[in-house]
Amino acid sequence: MPVGTEEAAELEAALTAAEAAAPVPPLTRLAPILTGVTARLDTGRGFCLLRGLPFDRHGAAAAEAALLALGQHLGKPLDGNGSPVARLTGPLPVEDGHGSRPPNFHIEACDAIALLCLANAPDSPPHILVSAGAVHNEVMRRDRAALAELYRPAALLEDGELVERAVFTMTEGAFAARYTRAAVEAAAAAPLPGAPPPSAGLRPAFDLLDTVCAEPALLLKIEPRPGDLLLFNPHLVWKRRTLVDSPADAPEAPQEFRRLRITMAHSRRTVAEPG
Structure with a gap:
C-alpha cells in the first residue's frame, strides 16, 4: 500500500x-x-x-x-x-x-x-x-475431526499462568485464532494442579495444523x-x-x-x- x-x-x-x-x-x-x-x-x-x-x-x-x-x-x-x-x-x-x-x-x-x-x-x-482463516479451511477440508479438536479449549501456560484456550474460536460471529502448540505442550510437560491433560486427538490435530501451515500455496x-x-x-x-x-x-x-x-x-x- x-x-x-x-x-x-x-x-x-x-x-x-x-x-x-x-x-x-x-x-x-x-x-x-x-x-x-x-x-x-x-x-x-x-x-x-x-x-x-x-x-x-x-x-x-x-x-x-x-x-x-x-x-x-x-x-x-x-x-x-x-x-x-x-x-x-x-x-x-x-x-x-x-x-x-x-x-x-x-x-x-x-x-x-x-x-x-x-x-x-x-x-x-x-x-x-x-x-489463519485459510489454514482453518484447509484443516476442515482434510480432517473435520482434527478441526473439532482445535476448537476445544486446552490447558496452556501463558506468562507462567495456567489458562484454557482453543486454537480457533467463533464468538458472536467473530472468528479469531491463536497458535498455541508450544504453550499447550509446556503445560503438559509440567502439569499444574487442576490442569486437565490434553486430549488424545490434540497432538495429531497439531501435527496436521503444522503441515498445513507449511504449505507453499498458503x-x-x-x-x-x-x-x-x-x-x-x-x-x-x-x-x-x-x-x-x-x-x-x-x-x-x-x-x-x-x-x-x-x-x-x-x-x-x-x-x-x-x-
Whole structure:
C-alpha cells in the first residue's frame, strides 16, 4: 500500500521534530489512511504493508517516537519491558514447519502488531505470513475431526499462568485464532494442579495444523525495505518469527526492526477470550 507524497512529507516533519526532541505534530493527513488500515486489520485481510514512508532517515530514536504517535491513531499501544516500542534484530533461522519443532509464530495478546523496518540486509530471509482463516479451511477440508479438536479449549501456560484456550474460536460471529502448540505442550510437560491433560486427538490435530501451515500455496513472503511498516492482526494472520528482542544498546544488526503492540476498541481477543 503506497503512501502519497503529502502524507510522507507530514511524517517527515514529525520525524524531524522527534529528532530535535520536540513534540511530534498531529498526523492529520495520515489519519484517513490509518483509519483504513484499522478496518483492513479488523475486517479485511488482517494485514497491511505501508511503503514510501521516511521512517529510516532520521535515526532510530526519532523513528520510535513517530511509530508510537502513529500507533496511537490505531488504538492503544501496550507497554513492554518499560517501553511500548521494542527493538528486534535478526536474522534468525527460519522454521520450515517440518521436522521436530513446530513453526514459531507471533502469539502476542494484542489486536495489531506493527513492525517497522529500519535496516534489512539483501540476503535476509523473507517475512512469512499465513492466513489463519485459510489454514482453518484447509484443516476442515482434510480432517473435520482434527478441526473439532482445535476448537476445544486446552490447558496452556501463558506468562507462567495456567489458562484454557482453543486454537480457533467463533464468538458472536467473530472468528479469531491463536497458535498455541508450544504453550499447550509446556503445560503438559509440567502439569499444574487442576490442569486437565490434553486430549488424545490434540497432538495429531497439531501435527496436521503444522503441515498445513507449511504449505507453499498458503504462504505470503514479504521482503521489507527500510522505511516499510508491516501491520498485522495476530488473530487473523499468523507471522513466523524471524527476529529476536534485543537490548537497545546492543550492536547494530543486519536486520533492524521496531515492534509496537496495539489494542483496539473492537478486539477479537476480548471477544474470543472472555475474562
